[in-house]
Amino acid sequence: MLVKKVQASRDALLDPEAGEWKGAATEVIALKGTPLTLQPSPYVKAAWKGREIGKVKSVRVSSLHNGEDVFFRFAWADPNDNDRISDQNVFPDGAALLFPLNGDAPLQTMGSKTQPVNAWYWRADFGEQGKNNVAEGLGTTRLTAGSHVVCRASWRGGTWQLVIARPLAVPDQASEAVQLRPGSAVKMAIAIWEGSNGERAGVKAFSKQWRRVEIEA
Amino acid sequence: MAEDNVGRIVGGKLVRPKRQLAMVFDLNKCLGCQTCTIACKTLWTREEGMEHMWWATVNTMPGRGTPRDWEKMGGGFVKGASRAGKLPTNEEFGEAWQFNYDEVFYGGKGNEAHLAPQGKPPTWGPNWDEDQGGGEYPNAYYFYLPRICNHCTHPACLEACPRRAIYKRAEDGIVLIDENRCKGYRFCMEACPYKKIYFNHVRAVSQKCIFCFPRVEKGVAPACSRQCPGRLRFVGYLDDEKGPIHKLVKQWKVAVPLHEEYGTDPNVYYVPPLAPPRLDANGNVDETKPRIPADYLRSLFGPAVDRALDTLKAEMAKTRAGGKSEILDTLIVYSWPKDIFPDFAKDPATLEWTSAETAKKA
Ligand code: HEM
Ligand code: SF4
Ligand code: SF4
Numbered sequence: 067m068l069v070k071k072v073q074a075s076r077d078a079l080l081d082p083e084a085g086e087w088k089g090a091a092t093e094v095i096a097l098k099g100t101p102l103t104l105q106p107s108p109y110v111k112a113a114w115k116g117r118e119i120g121k122v123k124s125v126r127v128s129s130l131h132n133g134e135d136v137f138f139r140f141a142w143a144d145p146n147d148n149d150r151i152s153d154q155n156v157f158p159d160g161a162a163l164l165f166p167l168n169g170d171a172p173l174q175t176m177g178s179k180t181q182p183v184n185a186w187y188w189r190a191d192f193g194e195q196g197k198n199n200v201a202e203g204l205g206t207t208r209l210t211a212g213s214h215v216v217c218r219a220s221w222r223g224g225t226w227q228l229v230i231a232r233p234l235a236v237p238d239q240a241s242e243a244v245q246l247r248p249g250s251a252v253k254m255a256i257a258i259w260e261g262s263n264g265e266r267a268g269v270k271a272f273s274k275q276w277r278r279v280e281i282e283a
Numbered sequence: 284m285a286e287d288n289v290g291r292i293v294g295g296k297l298v299r300p301k302r303q304l305a306m307v308f309d310l311n312k313c314l315g316c317q318t319c320t321i322a323c324k325t326l327w328t329r330e331e332g333m334e335h336m337w338w339a340t341v342n343t344m345p346g347r348g349t350p351r352d353w354e355k356m357g358g359g360f361v362k363g364a365s366r367a368g369k370l371p372t373n374e375e376f377g378e379a380w381q382f383n384y385d386e387v388f389y390g391g392k393g394n395e396a397h398l399a400p401q402g403k404p405p406t407w408g409p410n411w412d413e414d415q416g417g418g419e420y421p422n423a424y425y426f427y428l429p430r431i432c433n434h435c436t437h438p439a440c441l442e443a444c445p446r447r448a449i450y451k452r453a454e455d456g457i458v459l460i461d462e463n464r465c466k467g468y469r470f471c472m473e474a475c476p477y478k479k480i481y482f483n484h485v486r487a488v489s490q491k492c493i494f495c496f497p498r499v500e501k502g503v504a505p506a507c508s509r510q511c512p513g514r515l516r517f518v519g520y521l522d523d524e525k526g527p528i529h530k531l532v533k534q535w536k537v538a539v540p541l542h543e544e545y546g547t548d549p550n551v552y553y554v555p556p557l558a559p560p561r562l563d564a565n566g567n568v569d570e571t572k573p574r575i576p577a578d579y580l581r582s583l584f585g586p587a588v589d590r591a592l593d594t595l596k597a598e599m600a601k602t603r604a605g606g607k608s609e610i611l612d613t614l615i616v617y618s619w620p621k622d623i624f625p626d627f628a629k630d631p632a633t634l635e636w637t638s639a640e641t642a643k644k645a
Contacts, residue, residue, distance in 0.1 A: 107470055108443075109443030151487070154376070155370035
């Protein structure tokens with residue numbers, strides 16, 4: 067995937083429906099349910115046996131940057147928007163991007179002790195402030211004190227449209243957020259949680275392989 | 284994050300705490316007054332986000348309980364394997380009703396306005412089916428069943444958490460949720476077969492009974508136990524051979540766990556309820572069958588309930604014949620608080636609490 071450089075304002079690119087996105091290349095990325103064998107909770111292993119994990123089967127992804135900020139735009143079909151935790155048994159929809167923090171990391175386990183990963187996390191009930199997570203293996207996600215991740219989402223006619231954005235470089239988070247440089251490439255993966263299916267934590271749909279993301283100089 | 288694995292199966296073996304705190308509730312003494320419920324509510328669950336939380340509850344049995352029909356919600360273990368469970372809804376817990384206090388007390392409406400829940404008419408509450416019970420006149424029956432988290436020896440909640448945010452303390456077996464680790468995933472809520480975990484929608488974490496650990500650490504009994512006017516909530520270490528808990532549970536076996544078949548090895552034990560004798564069609568005492576059907580009690584407390592009831596009956600016969608019964612004397616609790624929670628008899632009003640503790644306590 068190429069993150070093309072464009073001349074456009076942050077505000078425009080944050081809007082998933084802005085005209086600036088019209089010309090951006092779009093890729094359809096297939097998603098799979100996370101494997102039961104990897105779930106760290108014996109309860110989840112047992113209770114989700116025979117249940118569908120990963121309701122969202124694919125997501126359309128485009129990306130742009132304007133020299134300052136990087137923008138990933140997602141669109142996926144979802145018949146209902148679960149945007150609030152309105153009851154004890156209700157879960158919101160969510161989406162996240164995953165990056166290795168030090169060049170490489172195992173994707174299936176969300177990193178490892180020596181190869182941490184960085185997740186930019188949107189959830190429908192969070193509002194515009196996305197969360198910055200670091201993980202060193204299954205069950206270890208940790209929110210960092212600050213987050214430069216900004217999200218804007220809208221749901222209409224059975225489709226979520228979402229932009230997750232961040233400054234390319236975040237020098238104050240040198241060890242807890244991936245640094246993106248124009249003219250270089252990183253690895254990236256995507257996860258989507260379908261709230262109405264009880265998807266949260268390790269129960270989600272994800273893109274099984276790291277994808278190479280090149281940031282145009 | 285607890286690294287010691289207490290409460291988990293490691294290499295096929297359950298890692299047990301060094302000691303285990305437990306409670307015994309004598310159901311023959313429970314008045315259904317809800318003082319325990321309110322003692323807990325005022326101490327721990329008064330904040331916004333906790334409206335629906337009742338870490339301590341008392342329900343009439345037979346009844347659907349709280350959350351409604353919790354016994355049909357799954358969870359726990361079957362032959363050691365996790366069983367899928369259901370998340371209760373706010374409606375099943377019973378929403379916190381809002382009342383028209385202002386209108387009634389300050390509205391100047393005299394007798395026209397009556398106190399009533401506002402908004403949608405409620406459909407359930409934490410004590411909705413109070414005193415309905417079972418059976419037919421003249422052999423109707425019911426009893427009260429107080430419940431808290433069982434601080435299980437093999438907690439289904441603890442095992443369910445993918446973040447290891449729940450731990451069981453090695454020194455006393457109290458099961459706690461580390462709110463700094465909890466992300467509100469609620470797998471614990473699904474997995475707990477007693478439905479004793481609640482989601483705090485303001486803090487976005489799961490919360491549960493903490494066995495009043497800040498009090499227990501200072502030798503003070505949990506609030507529900509200390510406040511109980513029926514004086515039926517015994518507290519102590521299961522292995523303390525001199526204490527009432529060990530005697531009632533292990534030595535005399537008159538206290539039995541609730542739904543042991545859920546597989547979590549709970550640490551609250553119940554002295555099962557006796558009831559007045561049945562009456563036959565002519566209004567005469569009929570001793571051939573108990574008033575509370577034995578099968579019903581077995582469905583709650585398992586087959587061990589038979590022996591517990593037999594022992595209680597035999598001890599009662601003994602005292603009626605002029606003899607002495609150590610078991611009944613223990614259950615009567617002649618000297619409060621030392622006979623009911625000997626290790627936790629301190630009066631909280633006599634202790635110094637730091638402001639952090641008071642804040643935690645308030
Ligand atoms: C592109 C791939 C993935 C992304 C972007 C991702 C992202 C995340 C994020 C943001 C969280 C925190 C959720 C929250 O705070 O509510 C999380 C939790 C979790 N994820 Fe992933 N994940 C990915 C792949 C996987 C895979 C393949 C598994 C394997 C089962 C997995 C297992 C878990 C588990 C068990 C948790 C809950 C425990 C914890 O909070 O640390 N993840 N993930
Ligand atoms: S009663 Fe439920 S919440 Fe309490 S320890 Fe047992 S499984 Fe956990
Ligand atoms: S305070 Fe005691 S008597 Fe009253 S309901 Fe609770 S357990 Fe029963």
